[in-house]
Amino acid sequence: MSLEQELTKIPDCSLSLDDDLTKYTTMRLASRGDVVEIRSIESLQKVLPTLKKYGRNYLVVGWGANQILPTICPEMIIHLDLPFDLQYLNEQKKEYELPASLGINHLTSHAIKFGLSGWEVFTGIPASLGGAIYMNAGTNLGEIGKLIKTVTLVNGDGVLRTETIGAQSFSYRRNYFVNPGDVIVGATVMHFGSDPAISQKIKDYLEYRKKSQPLATRNCGCVFKNPDRDLQAGRLIDLMGLKGLTLGGLRISPKHANFIENSGSSNWDQFETLVNIIKSNMNVFYGIEFELEVKIPYH
Ligand SMILES: Cc1cc2nc3c(=O)[nH]c(=O)nc-3n(C[C@H](O)[C@H](O)[C@H](O)COP(=O)(O)OP(=O)(O)OC[C@H]3O[C@@H](n4cnc5c(N)ncnc54)[C@H](O)[C@@H]3O)c2cc1C
Numbered sequence: 001m002s003l004e005q006e007l008t009k010i011p012d013c014s015l016s017l018d019d020d021l022t023k024y025t026t027m028r029l030a031s032r033g034d035v036v037e038i039r040s041i042e043s044l045q046k047v048l049p050t051l052k053k054y055g056r057n058y059l060v061v062g063w064g065a066n067q068i069l070p071t072i073c074p075e076m077i078i079h080l081d082l083p084f085d086l087q088y089l090n091e092q093k094k095e096y097e098l099p100a101s102l103g104i105n106h107l108t109s110h111a112i113k114f115g116l117s118g119w120e121v122f123t124g125i126p127a128s129l130g131g132a133i134y135m136n137a138g139t140n141l142g143e144i145g146k147l148i149k150t151v152t153l154v155n156g157d158g159v160l161r162t163e164t165i166g167a168q169s170f171s172y173r174r175n176y177f178v179n180p181g182d183v184i185v186g187a188t189v190m191h192f193g194s195d196p197a198i199s200q201k202i203k204d205y206l207e208y209r210k211k212s213q214p215l216a217t218r219n220c221g222c223v224f225k226n227p228d229r230d231l232q233a234g235r236l237i238d239l240m241g242l243k244g245l246t247l248g249g250l251r252i253s254p255k256h257a258n259f260i261e262n263s264g265s266s267n268w269d270q271f272e273t274l275v276n277i278i279k280s281n282m283n284v285f286y287g288i289e290f291e292l293e294v295k296i297p298y299h
Helices: 003-008 041-053 086-090 104-114 129-135 196-212 233-239 268-286
Strands: 013-020 032-038 058-060 076-080 095-099 148-154 160-164 183-190 250-252 260-262
Touching: 003 013, 003 041, 013 041, 032 041, 041 076, 041 148, 041 183, 076 183, 086 104, 104 129, 104 196, 129 183, 233 268, 250 268, 260 268
Parallel strands: 032 076, 058 076
Antiparallel strands: 013 032, 095 183, 148 160, 148 183, 250 260
């Protein structure tokens, strides 16, 4: 039996070969490859060892808001669509058991409704919960890692495990508990009580983001990590006069220099070239080695 035949026999998953992957990332660079959509944890527990048996590497894509995919993607894309009844968020709870595929925008709406203290930290970040945890996504209000109590993962052998999160589990835009091949399937999320002022704080922050980030364009969020808490990558790129620089269909955003916008006709090679131009300028002028925040396979 072939890999494709074995995968199509597994319940709760759909395999799509040579699919258009462009829609799987918010940057929308042209990309093609194979995708497996997974609708239950049990299915994932069967899919991952099957991929391993055939030596096929895989890449998890959540909302693709922090990923760039190559023109031809050799890895199997794993995309989770785990069941969740949104009615669960109709009332306030002490803590929440949530699937990794849930969009954190639903959590922000819930936080506005109930004034959940702590949940303002991920205001406006486009992400699945799994992607936000993997990246320890955050804003200048804080990071999501502080709110995570446990994370449940499936490893490449299909084994399910739960990690208890502590002070050492995260740092700036990274985690220390997801091993290569692991897929986050869910998490327990906490809050710090109710505070009516939080609802307004979130609404104000959403407005601020609309003004300061190019939210209506195709982009992948911040391309580079800030070299330091007080040294913003976007500010440094701006000071270099690189705002507005174009390469093919790509442009360094005039609104926020750490964002690269895609007018719709760009590819992976152009993105890499523009990133390298920015990196070498930063290196020459500031002596700073910029580190990528966006995930580019093979980097
Ligand atoms: C307009 C815009 C604004 C943004 N603003 C912010 C911001 O303010 N703060 C911020 O931190 N980020 C920001 N981002 C970046 C992005 O939203 C975050 O990094 C987010 O956490 C990515 O989540 P995702 O579901 O899209 O993950 P993806 O981009 O799909 O994946 C990111 C990484 O996580 C891994 N991953 C995803 N899901 C899983 C899983 N279930 N199990 C294991 N690994 C997984 C992927 O393999 C990849 O390595 C912004 C992006 C955009 C487009």
